[in-house]
Amino acid sequence: MKTRYLAHMTSPEVEALNKKDGVVVLPIGAIEQHGPHLPLITDTMIATQGLNATLAALSEDVKVWALPPMSYGKSNEHINFAGTVTLSAATLTAVLHDIADSVARAGFRRLAFLNCHGGNMPVLNMVARDIRVATGLMTFCIHGLHYGNPSFGLSAEEMRYGLHAGETETSLILAMAPELVKMDLAVKSFPAFPETDTDLFFFGTASAAWLADDWSETGVYGDATKGTAEKGEILLETAVESLSKLFTVISTFETAHGEKNDSN
Numbered sequence: 001m002k003t004r005y006l007a008h009m010t011s012p013e014v015e016a017l018n019k020k021d022g023v024v025v026l027p028i029g030a031i032e033q034h035g036p037h038l039p040l041i042t043d044t045m046i047a048t049q050g051l052n053a054t055l056a057a058l059s060e061d062v063k064v065w066a067l068p069p070m071s072y073g074k075s076n077e078h079i080n081f082a083g084t085v086t087l088s089a090a091t092l093t094a095v096l097h098d099i100a101d102s103v104a105r106a107g108f109r110r111l112a113f114l115n116c117h118g119g120n121m122p123v124l125n126m127v128a129r130d131i132r133v134a135t136g137l138m139t140f141c142i143h144g145l146h147y148g149n150p151s152f153g154l155s156a157e158e159m160r161y162g163l164h165a166g167e168t169e170t171s172l173i174l175a176m177a178p179e180l181v182k183m184d185l186a187v188k189s190f191p192a193f194p195e196t197d198t199d200l201f202f203f204g205t206a207s208a209a210w211l212a213d214d215w216s217e218t219g220v221y222g223d224a225t226k227g228t229a230e231k232g233e234i235l236l237e238t239a240v241e242s243l244s245k246l247f248t249v250i251s252t253f254e255t256a257h258g259e260k261n262d263s264n
């Protein structure tokens with residue numbers, strides 16, 4: 001198979017692709033504070049490199065094509081920290097619609113978002129359905145790299161409160177770009193979110209809209225000091241395995257109506 005990167009192809013090459021099967025993947029991240037030790041580009045790097053590693057491992061007959069990353073996301077929960085660059089929900093929505101229109105115009109049938117920033121989730125879930133209605137594209141939301149609770153085991157505290165710049169993100173960037181990590185500045189910081197006998201939490205069925213500085217001086221939610229490159233490699237390997245399966249399924253996914261409503 002030739003390249004899986006759409007932007008590396010020529011226009012006639014894209015035109016000539018057999019698009020009956022196959023999915024176009026848009027990696028989406030954020031440029032936002034990740035504590036005193038991780039770079040602003042953390043989420044975009046995790047989405048891009050997670051996708052790159054998965055594409056390299058996919059079997060050749062699985063048709064997955066990658067778009068260049070959407071580097072900016074909706075990050076206004078981090079707006080009180082310098083360096084955060086955020087799009088409004090309206091801007092992000094409009095950009096995603098324009099990208100989806102272009103993907104549909106080229107004749108593709110499926111579009112997947114590989115999103116590695118929590119703040120983008122509600123926007124993407126909403127936009128995906130609107131894109132489906134507006135373009136007919138089968139549209140998929142994949143949130144995070146799908147490594148679950150990894151084999152090295154995360155503490156219960158990290159599983160519940162390790163939302164941001166904690167053990168997993170620190171480990172992933174140590175594996176992907178160690179020169180950008182300042183481990184001497186890494187901190188352990190779990191938010192003192194009031195535990196009540198209700199479901200009220202940062203997200204879920206009952207949530208409080210939160211800003212990162214409501215619960216953390218440093219912007220870290222988790223124990224960044226426990227991050228290691230070895231753990232990052234394990235997370236990445238696990239992600240490649242689960243994302244490969246997911247992309248394989250999505251690349252030939254059909255609704256109950258199959259291609260009946262499709263012009264291709």
Ligand SMILES: [Zn+2]
Nearest residue numbers: 042043165169
């Ligand atoms: Zn992040």
